[in-house]
Amino acid sequence: MTRTSVLNQIHLLLPPKDSSKSTEFNLRLKDQDCLSLLKRCKSMEEFKQVHAQMLKLGLLCDSFCSNNLVASCALSNWGSMDYACSIFRQIEDPDTFVFNTMIRGHAKDASFEEAFLLYYEMFDRGIEPDNFTYPALLKACARRWALEKGMQIHGHIFKLGLEVDVFVQNSLISMYGKCGKIELACAVFELMNQKTVASWSAIIGAHASLGLWCECLMLFGEMNREGCWRAEESTLVSVLSACTHLGSFDLGRCTHGSLLRNISGINVIVETSLIDMYVKSGCLEKGLSIFQNMAKKNQFSYTVMISGLAMHGRGREALRVFSEMLEEGMVPDDVVYVGVLSACSHAGLVKEGLQCFDRMKYEHRIDPTIQHYGCLVDLMGQAGMLNEASELINSMPIEPNDVVWRSLLSACKAHHNLELGEIAAKNLGQLKSQNPSDYVILSNMYARAQRWEDVARIRTEMVDKGIEQKPGCSLVEVKRKVHKFVSQDMSHPQCHGIQEMIHQMEWQLKFEGYSPDTSQVLLDVDEEEKRERLKAHSQKLAIAFALIHTSRGSPIRIARNLRMCSDCHTYTKYISMIYEREITVRDRYRFHHFKNGTCSCSDYW
DNA sequence: GTAGGGTTAG
Numbered sequence: 275m276t277r278t279s280v281l282n283q284i285h286l287l288l289p290p291k292d293s294s295k296s297t298e299f300n301l302r303l304k305d306q307d308c309l310s311l312l313k314r315c316k317s318m319e320e321f322k323q324v325h326a327q328m329l330k331l332g333l334l335c336d337s338f339c340s341n342n343l344v345a346s347c348a349l350s351n352w353g354s355m356d357y358a359c360s361i362f363r364q365i366e367d368p369d370t371f372v373f374n375t376m377i378r379g380h381a382k383d384a385s386f387e388e389a390f391l392l393y394y395e396m397f398d399r400g401i402e403p404d405n406f407t408y409p410a411l412l413k414a415c416a417r418r419w420a421l422e423k424g425m426q427i428h429g430h431i432f433k434l435g436l437e438v439d440v441f442v443q444n445s446l447i448s449m450y451g452k453c454g455k456i457e458l459a460c461a462v463f464e465l466m467n468q469k470t471v472a473s474w475s476a477i478i479g480a481h482a483s484l485g486l487w488c489e490c491l492m493l494f495g496e497m498n499r500e501g502c503w504r505a506e507e508s509t510l511v512s513v514l515s516a517c518t519h520l521g522s523f524d525l526g527r528c529t530h531g532s533l534l535r536n537i538s539g540i541n542v543i544v545e546t547s548l549i550d551m552y553v554k555s556g557c558l559e560k561g562l563s564i565f566q567n568m569a570k571k572n573q574f575s576y577t578v579m580i581s582g583l584a585m586h587g588r589g590r591e592a593l594r595v596f597s598e599m600l601e602e603g604m605v606p607d608d609v610v611y612v613g614v615l616s617a618c619s620h621a622g623l624v625k626e627g628l629q630c631f632d633r634m635k636y637e638h639r640i641d642p643t644i645q646h647y648g649c650l651v652d653l654m655g656q657a658g659m660l661n662e663a664s665e666l667i668n669s670m671p672i673e674p675n676d677v678v679w680r681s682l683l684s685a686c687k688a689h690h691n692l693e694l695g696e697i698a699a700k701n702l703g704q705l706k707s708q709n710p711s712d713y714v715i716l717s718n719m720y721a722r723a724q725r726w727e728d729v730a731r732i733r734t735e736m737v738d739k740g741i742e743q744k745p746g747c748s749l750v751e752v753k754r755k756v757h758k759f760v761s762q763d764m765s766h767p768q769c770h771g772i773q774e775m776i777h778q779m780e781w782q783l784k785f786e787g788y789s790p791d792t793s794q795v796l797l798d799v800d801e802e803e804k805r806e807r808l809k810a811h812s813q814k815l816a817i818a819f820a821l822i823h824t825s826r827g828s829p830i831r832i833a834r835n836l837r838m839c840s841d842c843h844t845y846t847k848y849i850s851m852i853y854e855r856e857i858t859v860r861d862r863y864r865f866h867h868f869k870n871g872t873c874s875c876s877d878y879w
Numbered sequence: 880g881t882a883g884g885g886t887t888a889g
Contacts, residue, residue, distance in 0.1 A: 309881070342881060349882085374882065409883045444884040472885035479887065511887035546888045577889040609889055 312346040348379030374406045381410035412445035421453035451480020475509045482512035490516040514547040523555040546575045553582030556858040581613035586865045587875045589621025615649035622878045627653045648677045655685025710743045748816040748834040759815040775818040791841040813842045829856040
């Protein structure tokens, strides 16, 4: 039935002008008819027509009809809350149902204060709220991060002795999660007799939004074990996010598989999460291919791709994607510019980076944040423009933070400028930096200058301040298991085999022309000791282990906690050529792809 | 008789 014919129908049901002629038209609209008519309204105009006819027929004395009338106007996407209010206020004896509807309508319009006023009015008029009253109010609390109000509502529910159902429980979980009270969200969740997909989705989402990634994956596992395997997109996005942050590439890939099997037409949010997961797991090409095949891209997708390309040192491509984004008519924001500037910094595109910075300020009118300045200092510093970087820090309109000074410090280390390095370190000290690497870098700079007394002074300072140097470590995934190697640590159960492999590798490396760069070992020890120390860097142990335990030609993927040293870099380039392996290493700042004796960073990092 | 929950990404 078309809309017009429905509207005509109401006219047919009315008594004709000359009612004496035919009495059979003297019918009345039944309740169900009026409900179906209200449901079919598609605009305020149609609604007003139906409303007028209902008034004529005297149908509004019935609470069922007036409830539906208010619901239609308050909850539809064409309705108006003002109009709904005016109808609502004409109801002499409003019941719980109509109050619930009005509360929901206000909550939908984000008029949270109005929703709460109505809720309190219910109490004043002695109208008891029920399970249908609470989800909208709790959602309002969640949206406003109003924990106190949320807890107050929870208290009311408790006091009323209401036997809460699964809908209210799910809303409580979400409210507590959004307000950052994860333990309360868990308490509600654990007390539930019957958990639905929405309950799992709420609790997993709550953990994800607080960055509790391990718990997120554990809950996902539990959800599957309890037979609730039909996860939906939103849940899987949280899971993907957890995989990305934890580096669980295998689970991430499985989640992708699960999405492909169970969900038709993956949406833009899922695709963006997938790109982020692949790119941050080192599979840039996979991320790129999803990106290129996306039916619709948004600000988020572009940002993920640009930052991803940046992380992999593909600066020019990042700039190309950025131009594409602008051509699509999208307006760049501060986050995407962080990606763009870091792309320039990782690829040494100084001129382009400076141009982008100006464009951001003057064309797109974005005030640079400390992150943008951080990228710029990094860009100049890495390129050896130390004085320019230092001048920029001094002329910044915002207070430089530890990240900015740290960028300058590492640049000073890379370009051997002890004087400026000392200034950067001093500023880090003033900012009460507890980051061990700040001390280690300065101490290594003194060591390089053979200033052993200063080295000792820094080391003592570290001990006094209780700052411990984190040892370098590398993770490598072999046959679905992650193996951890710590620099200089020979406690791995297969240590003997690894040593043998390293010895074998050494012969081949020497034959190809590699010689260890002992200048990287900044300790006051002899050359032989330095060579031994270099050999036991965690990345080399991980490579040796992977070469033993993976099949010929298969790629090796390593994640390490510190920036790669130049000896490990040269070493890995040779290994990629000798053993014909693609080796991907993610360090603290970026990715390096080694293949056929070269690295994707073109030795600029 | 009418109605409600979880919505995720840079």
